[in-house]
Amino acid sequence: MSIDQPFSGTPAEPISTDPVDRVIAYHVRTKHHFNRYARSLGFLDWANQPDPFRRFEGAQLTRLPLLNPEDDPQSPSYDAMYQPDAVTSQPLTIRTVSRFFELALGLSAWKKAGESEWALRNNPSSGNLHPTEGYVLLPPVDGLDLMPGLYHYAAKEHGLEVRADFSPEQINEVLAPFPTGAFLFGLSSVHWREAWKYGERAFRYCNHDVGHALGSARIAAATLGWRMLLLDGADQNQVARLLGTHRQDDFGEAEPEHPDCLAVVWPADGVKREAQNVPLYLDEAVVSKLVPGPWHGKANDLSREHGVHWEAIDEAADASWKTTTEQQTVRLPDPLLTRSEPVHTSRTASEAGVIIRQRRSAVSFDARTAISADAFFCMLQRVMPQADEAHLRRPMPWDLLPWDPAIHLLLFVHRVEGLTPGLYVLVRDAKKLSVLQQSMNPELEWTPVAGRPNDLPLYWLLQGDARRLAAQVSCHQGIAGDSAFSLGMLAEFEGRLRQGGAWWYPRLFWEAGLVGQVLYLEAEAAGVRGTGIGCFFDDPVHEVVGIKDLALQSLYHFTIGGPVDDQRLLTLPPYHHLGRK
Numbered sequence: 001m002s003i004d005q006p007f008s009g010t011p012a013e014p015i016s017t018d019p020v021d022r023v024i025a026y027h028v029r030t031k032h033h034f035n036r037y038a039r040s041l042g043f044l045d046w047a048n049q050p051d052p053f054r055r056f057e058g059a060q061l062t063r064l065p066l067l068n069p070e071d072d073p074q075s076p077s078y079d080a081m082y083q084p085d086a087v088t089s090q091p092l093t094i095r096t097v098s099r100f101f102e103l104a105l106g107l108s109a110w111k112k113a114g115e116s117e118w119a120l121r122n123n124p125s126s127g128n129l130h131p132t133e134g135y136v137l138l139p140p141v142d143g144l145d146l147m148p149g150l151y152h153y154a155a156k157e158h159g160l161e162v163r164a165d166f167s168p169e170q171i172n173e174v175l176a177p178f179p180t181g182a183f184l185f186g187l188s189s190v191h192w193r194e195a196w197k198y199g200e201r202a203f204r205y206c207n208h209d210v211g212h213a214l215g216s217a218r219i220a221a222a223t224l225g226w227r228m229l230l231l232d233g234a235d236q237n238q239v240a241r242l243l244g245t246h247r248q249d250d251f252g253e254a255e256p257e258h259p260d261c262l263a264v265v266w267p268a269d270g271v272k273r274e275a276q277n278v279p280l281y282l283d284e285a286v287v288s289k290l291v292p293g294p295w296h297g298k299a300n301d302l303s304r305e306h307g308v309h310w311e312a313i314d315e316a317a318d319a320s321w322k323t324t325t326e327q328q329t330v331r332l333p334d335p336l337l338t339r340s341e342p343v344h345t346s347r348t349a350s351e352a353g354v355i356i357r358q359r360r361s362a363v364s365f366d367a368r369t370a371i372s373a374d375a376f377f378c379m380l381q382r383v384m385p386q387a388d389e390a391h392l393r394r395p396m397p398w399d400l401l402p403w404d405p406a407i408h409l410l411l412f413v414h415r416v417e418g419l420t421p422g423l424y425v426l427v428r429d430a431k432k433l434s435v436l437q438q439s440m441n442p443e444l445e446w447t448p449v450a451g452r453p454n455d456l457p458l459y460w461l462l463q464g465d466a467r468r469l470a471a472q473v474s475c476h477q478g479i480a481g482d483s484a485f486s487l488g489m490l491a492e493f494e495g496r497l498r499q500g501g502a503w504w505y506p507r508l509f510w511e512a513g514l515v516g517q518v519l520y521l522e523a524e525a526a527g528v529r530g531t532g533i534g535c536f537f538d539d540p541v542h543e544v545v546g547i548k549d550l551a552l553q554s555l556y557h558f559t560i561g562g563p564v565d566d567q568r569l570l571t572l573p574p575y576h577h578l579g580r581k
């Protein structure tokens with residue numbers, strides 16, 4: 001196989017001015033093919049490896065208390081976290097803010113090999129490059145010890161650095177339409193961090209990572225009895241202004257941040273007993289008043305030099321920039337009407353925090369470990385987003401995304417007891433069965449899997465040993481074939497983009513990243529391990545099931561099985577550098 005990797009950021013030729021055509025052109029251009037990978041440098045420029053930790057020099061840092069895992073007044077079990085209203089809401093305090101950021105974006109360990117030492121985080125990232133930056137917009141709260149304002153999360157210091165002060169009245173006005181006790185959480189991406197290694201394909205990876213970070217934040221919120229909703233109606237200029245990423249003076253020559261999204265977070269008991277409509281947007285008249293507040297700090301440089309600038313990434317970011325505001329609301333059901341019995345069989349008594357902190361990517365699998373059909377079905381049930389009739393609202397974390405699911409799973413089953421090895425499909429939105437069937441080879445079987453839970457739309461397509469095939473289409477990575485099962489996430493692609501607009505492009509990756517985040521934790525809970533797979537040969541995956549056009553596209557792969565640890569690496573505690581053993 002020959003790998004053709006040009007050494008420069010070839011300008012992306014605009015073939016059309018239509019933003020949807022432009023994001024599709026980016027997508028097609030950044031496919032990996034058997035005989036040609038998407039454009040990247042082709043080697044690692046170690047001298048300019050980006051710093052994974054952004055700081056705003058001159059901005060005052062408030063360190064968050066370093067809590068021991070056992071310090072929680074209430075520490076829900078992993079399963080309780082998924083049950084509606086099973087976790088009592090915690091108030092917003094410096095300790096709960098600390099716990100929220102630790103579990104969402106904090107460090108999980110340091111790894112050491114020889115002289116090198118690098119941090120891992122509770123949210124995973126392609127290549128451990130961590131392009132995602134976290135922000136919080138805090139209202140005035142009695143006893144919080146933080147002034148109302150916008151803060152950037154400094155992961156290595158586990159602290160919040162103040163970017164802008166806002167008057168209590170102004171912040172209260174922004175948050176007035178939301179449930180009592182709400183605050184805003186935001187994410188941005190430093191595209192350069194991923195582009196340094198992955199070149200043009202990096203815009204995809206940054207958005208996978210946004211999806212993972214949204215998931216880790218939603219799940220962190222759930223451990224505190226908090227709810228979270230993506231403010232998807234907001235236009236991206238507003239997101240930029242609220243996160244300060246538009247402040248060129250504060251970034252100077254430093255690597256810019258791309259404003260991705262805002263979400264509202266609130267203690268679940270902040271919802272009044274009667275049903276409440278929560279807006280998915282922010283009132284521009286109110287937000288515009290916030291902008292002139294004083295700003296603090298200058299962004300640090302992450303690399304000495306940048307070598308190649310990947311114009312195709314700017315082109316995709318520009319084409320998918322959201323300029324519209326949709327004044328939509330989500331109706332929260334009356335908590336009295338929602339049922340609160342467990343919806344999933346309990347498999348683990350482990351605390352949620354233990355599972356979240358122990359999450360790691362397997363670097364290889366043992367090609368032996370099988371999982372039971374029950375464990376397999378349980379994992380798949382967790383990625384199903386539908387609210388059932390009795391329950392009225394979507395299960396956590398799917399209550400975060402205010403859209404109908406667009407991602408379905410093409411499964412390569414290798415070692416699941418009681419299931420014939422072969423290809424399967426999980427239709428994450430049962431209404432879409434015929435859409436999927438029509439986009440694939442008409443000779444596939446589509447037999448409902450025997451023994452599956454009634455509400456799990458899992459179909460068997462083809463029998464056969466898919467181990468070699470799975471590894472082959474995942475850039476020849478053995479992790480896709482040596483596991484119990486691996487999968488490709490098939491997105492409803494061109495239809496969603498043409499109907500909704502080019503700004504759907506990143507959202508499809510966010511949903512895929514969220515599926516990945518759920519699977520990472522599910523694997524840990526089941527005593528096995530997962531790994532996200534961003535490197536796969538796009539069209540060869542599609543050919544496996546006869547997908548011929550852009551109606552469906554595989555956006556992300558994942559694999560779960562019995563891990564083999566790398567014994568050469570030393571593991572150190574996450575905050576040992578801050579004096580906590």
Ligand SMILES: Cc1cc2nc3c(=O)[nH]c(=O)nc-3n(C[C@H](O)[C@H](O)[C@H](O)COP(=O)(O)O)c2cc1C
Binds near residue numbers: 128362
């Ligand atoms: C979007 C994404 C894509 C990834 N792609 C690959 C991959 O193709 N191959 C691989 O071995 N690991 C892959 N990983 C795993 C990362 O390398 C891993 O998350 C990172 O090194 C951090 O380690 P941790 O997950 O143990 O915290 C991917 C992870 C993510 C989130």
